[in-house]
Amino acid sequence: MIRSFATRILHALITLFAVSWLCFALQQAAPGDYFTTLSLEPGLSARTLNAIREQSDPHASLVHRYVAWCAAMLHGDMGQSLAYHMSVYALLAPRILNTLLLSLAGLAGAWLAGLLLAAIPGRSAAVVHALSALLWSIPDPVLAFLLLLAAMRLHAMAPLTLDASSPFTSFAVAGTFTRALALPALAMTLGYLPLVLRHAQSGFLAARIAPAVEAAEVHGLPPHTVWFRYIFPEAANPLISLFGLGLGSLLSASLFVEVLFGWPGLGPLLLNAILQRDISVVAAGVLISALVLISGNLIADLLLWLHDPRLREASA
Amino acid sequence: MSTTRIATVLIALYTALFLFADFFAVADPAAIDPSLPYLPPEAIRFTSSSGRFHLRPLLVRRNPIAGQFAAYSQQQPALIPLRFFVFTASPDDPSTRHLRICAISDGAAHFLGTDEFGRDVWSRLVYGGRLTLLISLSAALAATLVALAVGIVAGYSGPLADSALMRLVEACMAVPWLYLLLAVRALLPLRSPPIVAAAVCALVMAAIGWARPARILRGAAHAARQSAYVTLARATGASPWHIARWHLLPALAPLALTQFTVLVPQFIAGEIALSYFGLGVTEPLVSWGDMLAAAQHLSAIVQYPWLMAPIWAMIPLFFAIHIFADRSSTRSPLTLSSVTRHWYKLPRQKVQGESPVRF
Numbered sequence: 297m298i299r300s301f302a303t304r305i306l307h308a309l310i311t312l313f314a315v316s317w318l319c320f321a322l323q324q325a326a327p328g329d330y331f332t333t334l335s336l337e338p339g340l341s342a343r344t345l346n347a348i349r350e351q352s353d354p355h356a357s358l359v360h361r362y363v364a365w366c367a368a369m370l371h372g373d374m375g376q377s378l379a380y381h382m383s384v385y386a387l388l389a390p391r392i393l394n395t396l397l398l399s400l401a402g403l404a405g406a407w408l409a410g411l412l413l414a415a416i417p418g419r420s421a422a423v424v425h426a427l428s429a430l431l432w433s434i435p436d437p438v439l440a441f442l443l444l445l446a447a448m449r450l451h452a453m454a455p456l457t458l459d460a461s462s463p464f465t466s467f468a469v470a471g472t473f474t475r476a477l478a479l480p481a482l483a484m485t486l487g488y489l490p491l492v493l494r495h496a497q498s499g500f501l502a503a504r505i506a507p508a509v510e511a512a513e514v515h516g517l518p519p520h521t522v523w524f525r526y527i528f529p530e531a532a533n534p535l536i537s538l539f540g541l542g543l544g545s546l547l548s549a550s551l552f553v554e555v556l557f558g559w560p561g562l563g564p565l566l567l568n569a570i571l572q573r574d575i576s577v578v579a580a581g582v583l584i585s586a587l588v589l590i591s592g593n594l595i596a597d598l599l600l601w602l603h604d605p606r607l608r609e610a611s612a
Numbered sequence: 613m614s615t616t617r618i619a620t621v622l623i624a625l626y627t628a629l630f631l632f633a634d635f636f637a638v639a640d641p642a643a644i645d646p647s648l649p650y651l652p653p654e655a656i657r658f659t660s661s662s663g664r665f666h667l668r669p670l671l672v673r674r675n676p677i678a679g680q681f682a683a684y685s686q687q688q689p690a691l692i693p694l695r696f697f698v699f700t701a702s703p704d705d706p707s708t709r710h711l712r713i714c715a716i717s718d719g720a721a722h723f724l725g726t727d728e729f730g731r732d733v734w735s736r737l738v739y740g741g742r743l744t745l746l747i748s749l750s751a752a753l754a755a756t757l758v759a760l761a762v763g764i765v766a767g768y769s770g771p772l773a774d775s776a777l778m779r780l781v782e783a784c785m786a787v788p789w790l791y792l793l794l795a796v797r798a799l800l801p802l803r804s805p806p807i808v809a810a811a812v813c814a815l816v817m818a819a820i821g822w823a824r825p826a827r828i829l830r831g832a833a834h835a836a837r838q839s840a841y842v843t844l845a846r847a848t849g850a851s852p853w854h855i856a857r858w859h860l861l862p863a864l865a866p867l868a869l870t871q872f873t874v875l876v877p878q879f880i881a882g883e884i885a886l887s888y889f890g891l892g893v894t895e896p897l898v899s900w901g902d903m904l905a906a907a908q909h910l911s912a913i914v915q916y917p918w919l920m921a922p923i924w925a926m927i928p929l930f931f932a933i934h935i936f937a938d939r940s941s942t943r944s945p946l947t948l949s950s951v952t953r954h955w956y957k958l959p960r961q962k963v964q965g966e967s968p969v970r971f
Contacts, residue, residue: 307782314783322795433931435881437888438923441904445923448914548790552885566791567889570798578798585791 304597308590315586316369319579320362323375369583375576379569384580387565392584395561399543399550401477402484407539409485410492414500415523424493432490436549440483440556447479480550480557487549488542495538499531506530532603540596544589619935622928630742634710637735639720640702642896645730650682650916653725653733661691669694671721692716725918727906737921740898741929747814747899748879754818755879756872759825760864764856766826767833778830784823792820793882797891806897813892817882825871829864836863873937877930900926 368375374384413424434442503509509526517525554563562581569577601607629636656669670691674684698715702708714721724733766777784792796816804812836842836859845855880900886892887901894902900922906912913920 310779311782311786314779315786318783318787318795322799433934434927435877435884435930437881437884437904438926438930441920441923444910445913445917445920448910544785544788547788551788551790551794552888555889566794570794570891571802573802575798578795582787582791582795586787589788590786 301597301601304594308594312586312590316366316583317362319583320365322579322582323365323575324358324361369580374580377569377574377577379572379574379577384577387577388562388580388584391560391562391565394559395547395550395554395563396588398477398480398484398554398559398561399546401481402488402550403542403546405481405485406488406492410489410496413489414493414496421497425497428490428493428497431486432494436483436487437552437556439487440480440553443479443483443486444556476559480553480559483553483557484546484549487553488546491542491545492535492538495535496531499534500527503527503530529603533600536596536600536603539599540593543592547585547588615935616939619932619939622932623936626741626745626929626932629738630745633738633742634712636713637732637738638712638714638723639700639732639735641731641736641739641898643731645719645726647676648722648726648730649728651684651722651726651730652916653918654722656694656721657691666693671716673716692721694721724921725916727903727916727919728912733903733918733921736898736903737900737925740900740903740922741925743810743893743897744880744883744900747810747883747893748817748876751814751817751821751879751882752872752875754814755821755875756825756868758818758822759829759871760861760868762822762826763829763833763864764860766830768837768852768856768860774830778827781823781827781830784820785827789820790882790885793817793886794889794891796820797886802891806894810893810897810899813883813886816886817879821875821879821882825868825875828871829867832864832867833860836860839863870937873933877933877937880926880930 372385374388376382377384377387380387413427416424431439504527506526509522509530512522512526550561551563551566553559554561555567558564562585566578566581569575569581651674654674655672657672658666658669660666660670671694673690673692674686675688675690677683677685694714694716696714698712699709700712700715700720702710712720720732720735722732722734724737726732727736762777762781766774787795793816796819797812800812800816842855842859845859850859883892883899884901884904887899888905888908890905892901893899903919903922906919
C-alpha cells in the first residue's frame with residue numbers, strides 16, 4: 297500500500313512540476329516585465345530602477361530563474377501584484393478561502409441532494425430521472441443566469457457584494473455571508489447535481505441486486521440498515537472516484553458563478569488581473585487551483601483506500 | 613415522436629437558421645437606431661385599428677414618449693403592414709443587399725425587441741448564434757483531430773512517447789479548465805481586430821480541450837494495438853503509418869465522434885464565458901456570450917428581460933446536442949461502416965464512451 301500510494305504522490309508531484317512550468321512560462325511570456333510597469337512609477341528614478349534590476353539578475357538562465365521562482369513560491373512569496381500594490385499572497389489568501397467555501401457548499405449540496413434523490417424508489421424515480429435530464433441539458437452558465445434572473449425577479453435574494461478582505465469576522469457578518477452564499481451555492485449545486493444523480497442512480501441500481509444486499513433483505517433487516525450498511529458501501533467506490541474527479545469541474549464552474557454573482561473569490565480577481573495584465577496574480581491563481589485539484593484527487597484516493605478493504609488487502 | 617427525432621428536427625431548424633442567417637435575420641446585427649432603445653418585443657395582428665380583418669400582418673409599433681429614455685406609450689400604436697421577401701441594403705455598404713424574410717417600409721420589425729443602442733435582438737440572436745457555433749464547432753474539430761493524433765501516437769508507439777504525452781495530458785487536466793482557458797488567453801494580446809479575437813477564442817479552447825479526449829482515445833488505441841487484426845497487419849509487414857491510417861483510425865473514429873459531440877457544448881459554454889468576461893468576441897461582431905455581457909448591468913435584465921434571448925435559444929440546442937451525444941455513445945451514427953453493417957445485417961456494437969463532462 298505504502299508503495300502504491302507513493303506512486304500516486306510521485307505522479308501528483310510530476311503533474312505539479314509540469315503545471316508549475318506552465319505558470320512560470322506564463323509569467324515569463326507576458327509582454328514587458330515588472331520593471332516596465334515599475335518605470336511608470338513617478339517616485340522611482342531611473343537609477344534606483346537600474347539598481348533593482350541588477351539585483352534581480354535578468355541574465356540568469358531559464359533554469360536558474362525557474363528554481364528561484366519555485367523557491368520563492370515555496371516560501372509563500374508569490375511576487376507583487378502590480379495592479380493592487382500588495383503581495384500576491386495577501387491578495388489571494390482570503391479569496392481562496394471564499395472560493396473553497398463556495399465550492400464546498402456546492403459540493404455538499406449536490407452530493408446530499410444527489411444521494412437522497414437517487415435513493416427514491418419506484419415511480420418517483422422517473423420524475424427524478426426527468427429532472428436530471430432537464431438539468432443536464434442546461435449548460436452551467438445558462439443555469440446561473442436563470443437563477444440570477446429568477447432571484448432578481450423575486451427580489452428575495454438580491455446578490456450582495458461582499459467585502460473581499462474579511463471572509464469571517466463576526467457573527468453579524470456571518471449572517472450576511474450565508475445569505476450571499478445561498479444563491480451562488482445553489483447555482484453550483486444545480487449545475488453539479490445531474491452528474492452525481494446519474495452515477496448514484498446507476499450505482500444504487502446495481503447495488504440493490506448485489507448478492508450481499510439481497511441476502512440482507514431476505515434476512516429481514518430493517519430498510520435503513522440495508523441502506524446504510526449494505527447498499528451505500530456497495531455503491532460507494534465509483535462515487536468516491538467521481539468525487540475526486542468532480543472537483544475540477546466544480547472549481548471551473550465556481551469561476552463563472554463568482555463573476556456572475558459578484559462573489560469575492562478567485563474568479564473576479566483572476567479576471568481583473570488578466571484585463572489589467574497583472575500576470576503574477578494569474579500565475580499564482582492557476583497554480584493554486586491546480587494544487588486544490590491535485591490534492592482533491594489524492595484525498596479521493598485515500599478515501600477509496602480507507603473504504604475498500606480489498607484495496608488494502610491487495611497492497612498489504 | 614421519439615426524443616432522437618425531436619433532436620434531429622431541432623438541429624435541422626438551427627442549422628437552417630444559421631446557414632441562411634442573412635435571410636432570417638431582419639436587420640443588420642450592428643445597425644443602431646438611437647430612436648428606439650430597449651424597445652419591447654413587437655407583436656403582429658391581423659385586424660386594423662377599425663377592427664377590420666387584414667390579411668397582411670400588421671406590426672404593432674409603439675410610439676416613444678417624448679423626453680423620456682426608453683419609454684413607449686401603450687396608446688394608439690402605429691399599425692405598419694409587414695412586407696415579405698424584401699431586399700434591404702446594408703447600412704455601411706449600400707452596394708451589398710440582403711434578401712430578408714420580412715421588413716416594414718422604413719426599417720425592421722423588432723420581434724424580440726431592441727437593446728441599449730436600438731439594435732435588433734432577433735437579428736443579433738441569429739448572427740450571434742452563427743458565430744458562437746462556428747467558433748465552438750471549429751474548436752471542437754481541431755481539438756478532436758489533435759486528440760486523435762496524440763492518442764494514436766501515445767497508444768501505438770513506444771512507452772517513452774506514451775508516458776511523456778500522458779504526463780502532458782495530466783498536466784493539462786490538473787488545472788480546472790476554465791482557469792487554464794483564462795491563463796492561456798492571458799498570454800495573448802487583449803486588444804486585437806474582431807476577426808482575430810474570434811479566431812483566438814477558438815484556438816485557445818482547442819489548445820486546452822484536446823487533453824481529455826486524447827487520454828480516452830489513447831486508451832482505445834492501446835486496446836486496438838493488442839487486437840488480432842493489428843498483430844496480423846504487423847506480421848505481414850505493414851508500416852506503422854499504414855496501420856495507423858487503415859486499422860487504428862477506423863477503430864477510433866466512432867469514439868472520436870462521441871468526443872466531438874461532447875466537446876461542442878463544452879466549447880459553447882466556454883465561448884459564452886470568454887465573451888462574457890470580455891476576452892472573446894468583440895464588437896462589431898456578435899456572439900451569444902457577447903450578447904449576455906449586457907447582463908452585467910443587473911438592473912437591465914430585470915427591466916428588459918428580452919435581452920436574455922440567447923439563454924432561451926440555447927436550451928433547446930443543448931438538449932438536442934446532448935441527445936446526439938448520448939446516441940452516438942451508444943450506437944455508431946450513420947457512417948460507411950454502419951451502412952455496410954446494416955447491409956449485411958450485422959449487430960450493432962456498443963461503443964464505449966464517457967458521459968459528457970461539464971466545465
